[in-house]
Amino acid sequence: MSQSSPTVSEGNLTHSGFGDFRMTKQRKVVYDVLMDERDHPTASEVFLRAKGKMPGISLATVYNCLETMTHAGLIKQVNVDREASRYCPNLRPHAHFYCSECRQIFDIDLRLKADAVAAWALPEGSRIDHIDVAMKGVCPNCGAEGPKTSSHS
Amino acid sequence: MSQSSPTVSEGNLTHSGFGDFRMTKQRKVVYDVLMDERDHPTASEVFLRAKGKMPGISLATVYNCLETMTHAGLIKQVNVDREASRYCPNLRPHAHFYCSECRQIFDIDLRLKADAVAAWALPEGSRIDHIDVAMKGVCPNCGAEGPKTSSHS
C-alpha cells in the first residue's frame, strides 16, 4: 500500500546484488532502522521500530525486505544458536560477540587479514566461500572476571 | 517405557556435567547413533536411526536425550544457519565445514592453538566463554575450483 521505487541497478548509494533492486519506501524504512541503531535487531524488533516511521508496514513486508536486502548484499543475517535471526548493516568482514549478560551483540573486526584461516586445518583442496565466527561471553561493561581464553566449538 | 540407568556421577566412561546423569537405554542408543556415523545428523535423523536399534523410542525422547547430553557436555549441538540443529559427539575443540554441494559437515581441527583468537579485535576486558567457527564452501570430493580464500561473516 504505497510505493516509491527509484530503480537502482548501479551507481547509486544503494548498490544491488543482481538484476533490479528497487529501494522502495518500505525497504528504505527497514534499512534505516538497521542503520539508526546498529544493535542487530530481530525481524520483530525491526517491525516495531519500522512501524514508528511507517505505521502501515506489515511484518510480512519486513521479512520480505530483510530477505531481499540480505540476498542483494545490503545487509547481513546473523544467527545466534536457535534464536530468531538478527540483522546487521555492517558490510565489512566481521565476527560477532554475544554478551550473555546484557544480551547485546557487538561487531568484532578482523585484526590480521584472512590469515586466521590458516589456523584451521581445512581439508586439502576445499573451497571456502564464507566463514562465520561467533563468540559468546561477557562484555567489559557487564564486568567480566573469568578467563579471557577461548573454548572452541 | 523401559529404563536401565547406571547412574554415573563420575569416573565412568560417560562423564557428566552436573548432579546425576543417568546413561539410560535410550540415551545410550542416541549416543551410539552419533558415535556410529559421525556425520552430524539432525534430531529427526537420529530418531530414525535410533528406531533401528530401539523401535519403541519416541521423537520427544530423542530431543530430550540430545538436550540432556548437550548440557552434560557429552555431545555438541551444531547450527548451520536456520536449518535444524545437528549433533556431534566430537569433544575436541573444532570448527565445522559445511559443503554446499554434498551438504555434508566436516569437523575441522584447530592447527595453531587458541592464537587464532588474537586475530580478532575483541573489546578490551571481555571474557570469552565460547567460540563458534563455521565455514561454508565446497569440499575436495565435490571438486572445488573457486578461490581458497575466505570471505568473513
Added chain:
DNA sequence: TTGAGATCAAGAATTATTCTAAATAAAAAT
C-alpha cells in the same frame, strides 16, 4: 517394599518463518 524423583512417551502448543493469493504500485510498452 515403598516413596521420591528422574525419565519416557504421545500429543498439544509455541514460535519463527515461509507461503498464498489478492490488492496495489511502479515500469515499460503502446
Added chain:
DNA sequence: ATTTTTATTTAGAATAATTCTTGATCTCAA
C-alpha cells in the same frame, strides 16, 4: 496518456522445528 506487465505489499494461512504438558514407567535409596 493509456494500457500492459511486472514487482511489491499485505493479511492471513501454513509449515517446521522445537518445547511443553501430562501421565505412565522406571530407578534409587531408604
